[in-house]
Amino acid sequence: MATIQFDNLGHSYHPHPSRPEDYALRRLSQEWEDGKAYALLGPSGCGKSTLLNIISGLLVPSEGRVLFDGLDVTRCTPEERNIAQVFQFPVIYDTMTVYENLAFPLRNRKVPAADVDRRVRQVAEALDLTADLKKRAQRLTPDAKQKISMGRGLVRSDVAAILFDEPLTVIDPHTKWILRRKLRQIHEEYRLTMIYVTHDQVEALTFADKVAVMYEGAMVQLGTPQELFENPLHTFVGYFIGSPGINLMPCTLGGDHALVEGIAIPLGTGAMAAAGGMVGGRFELGIRPEFLELTRSGSAGAIPVQVTGVDDLGTSRLATLRMGSQTLKIRLNEEQEIPALDAAVRFPGRWTKLYRDSHLVN
């Protein structure tokens, strides 16, 4: 397994890129740790496949370098980099048995037969394929075939990294859930460097130690699932992570608070200190539905709101509030009382985020 380093990496499919929008991958310098599970998360067209293809060696970046354990591999082929890849659709040999399919990448590298057998059985066990080992692959369901594909990626212990490109696309929702957990367990057991591309936040957050969120070619945040939830560095992270995402409201600054349609909302001291010297820019206030506090008008720091709807989600409730012309979402537990006439909210300073031109200020 390897440490992966991006050194001033960037890629444009244009012959003469001049504007930031010309780049499918905008300037990136970062180091990814050996043995960790990473997810590349973002909507369609944000540059996930471009970055993954640069890591795997299918694409040479137009700018910068990729290093594996300090060694420049920017122009090396996937074989030379020694990586395993699992794609959206099964890549297996239909005429071979499941055992032969799993053994193939090892036999191809002349691994001794006893080691092949041990490793194949280990991976088959982890993926619940033991009962199918003697079956021909063509007889199996698409789910099982994709499991074999994943097994072929996982079977080699000598690879620098294993790359997964939306590997659960063809899997039915229930099996998807099981496989996601299995991959996580396999990672914990083998400590392989894994990179997993997806546009599904649940997949990314359950699989990865660290999630890289991409937006319009830029990596807007690399963090643990908790960091992305508690401290989104970019409004897109706030919006894309969480269900529903962060509440965002345009605001201006005044003294030690933000003003939303003339309503003063106190800010943490860090945000005010950081925003103090800033001139110009588009400011927004953000708070997650989980961190807003529902109270009654008249209590300290309470801002009157109207409750316009409540959805019961089984284990919690999601209320829709109106504050001036702004609509806010707030998550409430089952027991919490919702005032009918004098509802109000409080914005706890720790969870109230100030953004300038989409980037977190403090």
Ligand SMILES: Nc1ncnc2c1ncn2[C@@H]1O[C@H](COP(=O)(O)OP(=O)(O)OP(=O)(O)O)[C@@H](O)[C@H]1O
């Ligand atoms: N071979 C190519 N030639 C020109 N432009 C490309 C090429 N491949 C991708 N792009 C463009 O680069 C941008 C990033 O695409 P990329 O495929 O990396 O995104 P993605 O996040 O993987 O999307 P998806 O989830 O749809 O695969 C998009 O605007 C896309 O149109």
